[in-house]
Amino acid sequence: MAPLRRLCLCALLALLPPPPAAPAPAPAPAPAPLRRPDWAACRVLSRELSRLLAAVREPHPVLEGLQLLEDEPQNWPPRIRCSDACDPLTLESNHTRCLHRIHQALQHYRDLLGSDIFREQPQPQLETTMEQLLRHVPDGHGRPSRHLLAPTKEWEQPLQRHLALKRLRSFAALIGRVFNHSAR
Template structure:
């Protein structure tokens, strides 16, 4: 009996474990506002259309690794549909974070050196801060510079892809802002 009594007394002297803080809640309304602002900025951009006048819409530079999911796209398997968002949005937010980081990295790359887009960068930074909630990574720079002749084409492609990504992301934030 004495060893049990000692253990009980010892347990009383030890500090109680501190419960883990609840995960931060996503500010869906702020996400809705910022994603709409991103779409507005993208729509207002004047993308140079003189890159390849005859066949610009048909010309695309292929990704280096087409088997990868790059650039990040919000897919059905990311569970960003309304019925799943209401119960579990972790996977969807992870995909949105991945996409935002990718496009922020592109804006910091050599592709946009001659054409900085500070308002777009600021809005992406604000969205990143909202979504990452301590689980993100700092932006990384693409490892290989692209050919100077291709910058305008790559800018056009990157901004077009960002606009598609932002449209879906905005729908996610709009739905979640109305239900939370």
């Protein structure tokens, strides 16, 4: 009797309609497409940034030739690495990662220029140029907010300013090459 019961149950199950399919999951919203940068404007602004940086003079001449070895301080910007794909070949096919890293560093330098280490030697033209570059370099995350940086001791400020300007000059040279290549 048990095999007959099993056979009847199987026959009844075969006659039943299939269970309703689970609703398909809603597709994930597509990320907003990263707008294309205005390469020509970025090239002009990066040249202006380099020009302004060349005009900044160290108030303490002894710092001009000073080479400081330092640990990785917390207040330094993200560095552009080979993995950020800022090389000419990769930029032509996919510039997203490179521009994201440039955007992060621009934000950091803009915040650094507005921090206490530049209180004695403010750089409003550099800050303005940074703001303009930030507007032209898309990041896909909306308006860049300002971040407060940790205060520095007064005696450290000239050294920190020297290091910040040195690194900013190096960064400006790198982004100048990126924007110059891409604006062609």
